[in-house]
Amino acid sequence: MRTRDTDKEDLVRQKAIEMIVKEGLDGFSMQKLAKAASISPATLYIYYKDREDLLLKLCLTVVDEMIEVSLAGFDPELPFAEGMAIQWKNRLDYFMRYPMEMQFMEQVRYSPLFEKVHEVITAKFGKVLGPFVHKAIVNKELREVPFEVYWSVAFAPLYQLIKFHNQGGHKNKHFKLTEEVMQLALEMVLKALKP
Amino acid sequence: MNVHFNNINSTQSSSRTVGLQVLVFKTNLRHKKDLRQVSPVLNSAPGILKWNVDQADVDKVLRIEAMQLTEEDVITLVTGAGFCCEALPD
Secondary structure (H helix, E strand, C coil): CCCCCHHHHHHHHHHHHHHHHHHCCCCCCHHHHHHHCCCCHHHHHHHCCCHHHHHHHHHHHHHHHHHHHHCCCCCCCCCHHHHHHHHHHHHHHHHHHCHHHHHHHHHHHCCCCHHHHHHHHHHHHHHHHHHHHHHHHHCCCCCCCCHHHHHHHHCHHHHHHHHHHHHCCCCCCCCCCCHHHHHHHHHHHHHHHCC | CCCCCCCCCCCCCCHHHCCEEEEEEEECCCCHHHHHHHHHHHHCCCCEEEEEEECCCCCCEEEEEEECCCHHHHHHHHHHCCCCEEECCC
């Protein structure tokens, strides 16, 4: 019987992410991926139904890992400021450890594929972070605002700092996102989110 | 869903016919109308549990999840419907 080889599956995923980051989603094909991973297209089709199935499963694997890292050591019962600090640290940790996956998700974000992926992200994060946020509002630690406003203030600053870290800042080409810089930004964010 | 439990063919010509298996083929099923033509054939074939064609691929890969079916069986079915079909080598 043909068994699934998990090492080979990991290699396939890694190669697929590299290819998509380098050449974009449009240029990505099962044939090219098979060649890059040194396996036959036939073997690839044993694992995946078609190109779309592969892309979706790839995204979901990346998202699962991202969520797992993001929620490590996190407890929705934590005070708001403490929970946010863990969130920021974990998310930063993820993006430093997996820069390829981060760029891959950026590619996916603007494709039709993202709708399904987004549902999964929202459901999984929502299960843990929903209660955390509601508790913070009840405890008057967090101002009640539309979700998009909350998210933009709570997390977008971190992602912009990561971008500056990777690409250089506006004025300082050698900008580095250090622990101190992160703490400074987080402090301002927490202040802004207070009722 | 193309699920069929009826009439499992019992001819076992090789060890590859035992249990659930995935068979993949290179075809020329390029257009929607090609799929419309080949659908009734594959849907009614005993032993085929699921099938799909990756039309995003240059080889228009036909993928079949089957019980007790040989590659030759599938090639006969698809070529019989007027299309090219050959096994993708491992």
